[in-house]
Amino acid sequence: MAIPFFFLLLLSVLSSPLSSAASNTLSKGSSLSVENTNDVLISPSAIFSAGFFPVGDNAFCFSIWFIEPFCRTNCSVIWMANRDQPVNGKKSKLSLLHSGNLLIIDAGQSTVWATDTASQSWIELQLHDNGNLFLYDKEGGRVLWQSFDYPTDTLLPQQPLSKDRQLVSTRSRTNYSSGVYKLYFDSDNVLRLLYDGPETSSIYWPNTWLLTWDGGRSTFNSTRIALFDSLGNFSSSDDFTFLSLDYGMGAQRILKIDFDGNLRLYSRENGRNKWIVSWQAVSQPCRIHGICGPNSLCNYVPSSGRRCSCLPGFKANDHSNWSLGCEPKVNCSCSTDEISYLKLSNVEFFGYEYGFFPNYTVPMCEDLCSKMCNCKGFQLRFSRRYYPSNIPYCYPKTALLNGQYSPNFDGDIYLKVPKTASLSSSYRHVEDSRLDCSVEAVVQLNRTYSNGHENGTSKSVLWFACGVGAIEFLSIVLVWYCLIRNQNKLGAINQGYFCIETCFRKFTLSEIKTATKGFREEIGRGGGGIVYRGILSDHRVAAIKLLKEANQGEEEFLAEVSTIGKLNHMNLIEMWGFCAEGKHRILVYKYMEHGSLAENLLSGALDWKKRFDIAVGTAKGLAYLHEECLEWVLHCDVKPQNILLDSDYQPKVSDFGLSRLLKRGSSCTVNSRFSRIRGTRGYMAPEWVFNLPITSKVDVYSYGIVLLEIVTGKSPTVLEMEHQRLLIWVREKMKGADEAVDSWIEMIIDPKLEGKYDKAKMEILAMVALKCVNEDRDARPTMSQVVEMLNSAHVPCMSLSN
Numbered sequence: 193m194a195i196p197f198f199f200l201l202l203l204s205v206l207s208s209p210l211s212s213a214a215s216n217t218l219s220k221g222s223s224l225s226v227e228n229t230n231d232v233l234i235s236p237s238a239i240f241s242a243g244f245f246p247v248g249d250n251a252f253c254f255s256i257w258f259i260e261p262f263c264r265t266n267c268s269v270i271w272m273a274n275r276d277q278p279v280n281g282k283k284s285k286l287s288l289l290h291s292g293n294l295l296i297i298d299a300g301q302s303t304v305w306a307t308d309t310a311s312q313s314w315i316e317l318q319l320h321d322n323g324n325l326f327l328y329d330k331e332g333g334r335v336l337w338q339s340f341d342y343p344t345d346t347l348l349p350q351q352p353l354s355k356d357r358q359l360v361s362t363r364s365r366t367n368y369s370s371g372v373y374k375l376y377f378d379s380d381n382v383l384r385l386l387y388d389g390p391e392t393s394s395i396y397w398p399n400t401w402l403l404t405w406d407g408g409r410s411t412f413n414s415t416r417i418a419l420f421d422s423l424g425n426f427s428s429s430d431d432f433t434f435l436s437l438d439y440g441m442g443a444q445r446i447l448k449i450d451f452d453g454n455l456r457l458y459s460r461e462n463g464r465n466k467w468i469v470s471w472q473a474v475s476q477p478c479r480i481h482g483i484c485g486p487n488s489l490c491n492y493v494p495s496s497g498r499r500c501s502c503l504p505g506f507k508a509n510d511h512s513n514w515s516l517g518c519e520p521k522v523n524c525s526c527s528t529d530e531i532s533y534l535k536l537s538n539v540e541f542f543g544y545e546y547g548f549f550p551n552y553t554v555p556m557c558e559d560l561c562s563k564m565c566n567c568k569g570f571q572l573r574f575s576r577r578y579y580p581s582n583i584p585y586c587y588p589k590t591a592l593l594n595g596q597y598s599p600n601f602d603g604d605i606y607l608k609v610p611k612t613a614s615l616s617s618s619y620r621h622v623e624d625s626r627l628d629c630s631v632e633a634v635v636q637l638n639r640t641y642s643n644g645h646e647n648g649t650s651k652s653v654l655w656f657a658c659g660v661g662a663i664e665f666l667s668i669v670l671v672w673y674c675l676i677r678n679q680n681k682l683g684a685i686n687q688g689y690f691c692i693e694t695c696f697r698k699f700t701l702s703e704i705k706t707a708t709k710g711f712r713e714e715i716g717r718g719g720g721g722i723v724y725r726g727i728l729s730d731h732r733v734a735a736i737k738l739l740k741e742a743n744q745g746e747e748e749f750l751a752e753v754s755t756i757g758k759l760n761h762m763n764l765i766e767m768w769g770f771c772a773e774g775k776h777r778i779l780v781y782k783y784m785e786h787g788s789l790a791e792n793l794l795s796g797a798l799d800w801k802k803r804f805d806i807a808v809g810t811a812k813g814l815a816y817l818h819e820e821c822l823e824w825v826l827h828c829d830v831k832p833q834n835i836l837l838d839s840d841y842q843p844k845v846s847d848f849g850l851s852r853l854l855k856r857g858s859s860c861t862v863n864s865r866f867s868r869i870r871g872t873r874g875y876m877a878p879e880w881v882f883n884l885p886i887t888s889k890v891d892v893y894s895y896g897i898v899l900l901e902i903v904t905g906k907s908p909t910v911l912e913m914e915h916q917r918l919l920i921w922v923r924e925k926m927k928g929a930d931e932a933v934d935s936w937i938e939m940i941i942d943p944k945l946e947g948k949y950d951k952a953k954m955e956i957l958a959m960v961a962l963k964c965v966n967e968d969r970d971a972r973p974t975m976s977q978v979v980e981m982l983n984s985a986h987v988p989c990m991s992l993s994n
């Protein structure tokens with residue numbers, strides 16, 4: 193789409209002081225013609241322009257856009273009157289009639305749009321510097337109609353989104369007509385994003401599995417209004433708030449629902465022409481619905497964007513339109529003996545469950561699905577943490593929609609396939625059915641860190657958003673539980689709910705004192721405080737950390753701690769609550785029976801398999817911190833002492849976010865000359881020493897050292913093995929290895945394993961470790977790449993289950 197050069201012309205006209213062609217008002221009886229390129233309104237300070245905007249071949253929409261130097265190909269349109277009914281390039285006009293009605297006439301004939309206003313007094317159409325176009329009754333001194341009341345896909349600062357109004361995305365980057373994604377206030381007063389496709393429609397933000405109060409949303413305020421101010425503070429009547437990453441004065445901002453379904457806040461320094469994403473609603477592009485159609489999977493690779501692929505055994509319906517999805521190559525018969533199941537790991541499908549079956553094993557679930565002719569397969573997830581825990585949950589699916597591959601997802605899908613077909617090798621390969629859905633690239637968040645002026649509150653709001661995503665599984669479990677359990681089981685459900693609401697809570701100092709019997713049993717030190725063992729009044733065993741040098745005010749502490757408490761992942765330590773009384777700042781965690789990875793490596797309690805699982809789990813926990821939270825949470829102190837092991841030797845990363853509570857936050861997230869170095873000797877990335885910008889790659893480095901320690905059993909902090917020497921030693925062994933003789937891994941492996949290990953797996957750990965400890969931080973993988981590398985070594989991505 194090419195926008196005629198009249199904008200440029202217009203600009204040059206504007207910048208000339210002699211010209212006074214364009215005005216910001218249109219009076220009664222006048223009109224703006226599509227044919228006259230000078231027929232535009234310009235806001236008083238020449239920030240916005242309103243006029244006919246070309247949207248296609250001989251198709252124009254009356255629009256408001258930012259006046260910008262390079263608008264020729266790419267104007268930032270913020271409003272359109274007739275987006276779904278463009279008018280002809282001949283004889284079309286916008287007229288303000290004497291009756292007071294403002295309308296758009298197509299080709300001199302039909303009215304395609306009107307404000308339906310009426311007034312006999314002196315009224316004017318005005319374009320304001322805030323981007324609002326309004327009909328103003330000069331005599332009555334009131335606004336008859338304003339564009340702020342009818343947003344299209346964009347909100348400007350101070351422009352409210354109210355009930356009965358919605359933002360609707362455009363169809364594509366270049367087609368401005370109404371698309372399929374909507375932001376609106378739902379009937380329960382919650383602000384949501386909806387995919388409203390031709391065949392299906394579903395809500396994808398906030399996560400539907402999330403109970404609203406867990407998402408921090410309130411359903412009780414029926415005002416239903418949301419807006420953001422010029423500093424970048426968004427707040428909505430359902431208690432959803434966020435601050436722009438670049439919170440503060442001096443930037444232009446727009447909130448826009450993009451054609452790709454994400455809601456983003458864009459900022460731009462005044463006078464610059466590049467918009468930068470300063471907040472977005474959905475951090476994982478594949479979570480947005482309606483991308484890949486039925487029977488296909490969305491996979492997001494940061495370098496190449498989103499991609500769709502058909503499930504094995506399916507073929508694409510239309511390679512040019514991915515929303516049509518895929519259809520089976522061979523139809524599955526209904527007969528039980530002709531059915532088999534194909535397992536796809538780390539694959540998740542949204543919704544369309546026939547039901548929810550706790551404590552079902554794979555054979556039980558297969559049996560269940562086989563008996564139902566329209567069951568397309570089932571999702572199986574384990575729940576370790578939620579009530580009832582440690583049992584598998586089975587969800588038979590009647591349709592496979594909104595599928596996504598996500599390395600962090602802790603569950604599998606079992607696809608129903610014909611037995612005969614399952615034996616053929618074609619079922620194991622999916623690459624031939626790749627669809628390319630990266631036609632429209634996904635906008636990336638600028639992930640560099642903002643500089644020094646860190647504002648505690650702003651961060652905590654962002655953190656909060658992470659928590660929102662985190663609790664999803666808990667919620668789906670509970671919601672389903674409610675739906676299918678009968679009345680007399682209600683007690684159990686209530687207990688479950690009770691837990692969500694109170695699992696994270698504020699403790700009083702006297703409760704803590706009772707629990708710890710007066711801080712008697714010390715179980716550890718470091719990480720900013722002393723840890724005591726305690727038994728809570730409900731008999732849960734807790735690790736209670738007494739923070740020293742916590743010099744935060746109570747409110748600030750509260751804000752931080754509750755956001756940290758909301759970060760929720762099976763490989764992160766579970767925080768049960770906190771206590772802030774007087775000078776005391778105390779954190780209450782779940783007690784981990786098996787202590788830290790450091791102790792276990794030392795005692796030789798870990799066989800190779802446990803070590804490998806710990807490596808994978810730790811990587812998942814860190815990947816979650818980095819990526820699902822949009823890199824806002826760096827750990828900064830990854831070391832074996834901070835990786836705790838539960839009763840199943842599952843790793844739980846602990847002490848994340850602690851730097852914030854100890855008010856050292858700025859030294860970790862921001863590269864400042866005067867910052868105090870964080871982290872622990874032996875695990876610190878070279879960036880700390882060379883004063884380079886601190887990114888999530890510092891955690892990757894530390895993780896790499898931890899991996900080396902897991903493989904070699906040698907700690908980089910004990911004197912004879914300082915970490916540089918550990919590295920050099922491992923690298924030398926690898927290079928010097930003579931393949932014919934011995935594997936290099938044999939030379940470095942922890943002697944405590946007594947030769948009992950899987951050579952290939954340990955080699956992969958060591959290789960990944962060496963990648964992670966690259967001196968060049970850009971050459972290090974991200975944590976989710978690490979998860980992927982380890983996963984591909986661990987379980988084959990796809991394997992036949994029977």
Ligand SMILES: *[C@@H]1O[C@H](CO)[C@@H](O)[C@H](O)[C@H]1NC(C)=O
Pocket residue numbers: 247248249251363367368369
């Ligand atoms: C935009 O998409 C709509 C719906 O698919 C279509 O009817 C219209 O012609 C498209 N407009 C342009 C300018 O391509």
Ligand SMILES: *[C@@H]1O[C@H](CO)[C@@H](O)[C@H](O)[C@H]1NC(C)=O
Pocket residue numbers: 265266466467
């Ligand atoms: C339009 O602007 C966007 C973002 O500002 C940019 O990514 C895109 O390349 C631009 N398109 C053209 C045709 O200049």
Ligand SMILES: *[C@@H]1O[C@H](CO)[C@@H](O)[C@H](O)[C@H]1NC(C)=O
Pocket residue numbers: 425426427435649
């Ligand atoms: C943002 O706006 C809300 C509501 O207007 C207000 O309560 C909150 O204090 C503001 N936050 C900041 C950091 O200004």
Ligand SMILES: *[C@@H]1O[C@H](CO)[C@@H](O)[C@H](O)[C@H]1NC(C)=O
Pocket residue numbers: 413414415417427428429
């Ligand atoms: C409802 O939300 C509006 C706008 O955010 C706010 O002004 C009002 O105080 C809220 N009402 C209640 C009862 O919380």
Ligand SMILES: *[C@@H]1O[C@H](CO)[C@@H](O)[C@H](O)[C@H]1NC(C)=O
Pocket residue numbers: 390513515516
């Ligand atoms: C793709 O298919 C859907 C569903 O039939 C349809 O609504 C949409 O317009 C198609 N898109 C394109 C680009 O053809």
Ligand SMILES: *[C@@H]1O[C@H](CO)[C@@H](O)[C@H](O)[C@H]1NC(C)=O
Pocket residue numbers: 520521522523
């Ligand atoms: C499978 O069944 C559907 C609907 O009954 C039919 O449209 C389709 O052609 C069948 N596919 C094959 C490969 O037989």
Ligand SMILES: *[C@@H]1O[C@H](CO)[C@@H](O)[C@H](O)[C@H]1NC(C)=O
Pocket residue numbers: 551580581583
């Ligand atoms: C799950 O099932 C097993 C055997 O089928 C049973 O022993 C166990 O108690 C069940 N667990 C729960 C939580 O219902």
Ligand SMILES: *[C@@H]1O[C@H](CO)[C@@H](O)[C@H](O)[C@H]1NC(C)=O
Pocket residue numbers: 468638639640641642
């Ligand atoms: C990202 O933000 C930084 C700091 O605000 C800026 O210097 C850099 O140019 C931005 N990068 C991109 C790609 O927008």
Ligand SMILES: *[C@@H]1O[C@H](CO)[C@@H](O)[C@H](O)[C@H]1NC(C)=O
Pocket residue numbers: 645646647648
């Ligand atoms: C943080 O925000 C508050 C309130 O908006 C402001 O007064 C303060 O100056 C900010 N602090 C920094 C360091 O920018």
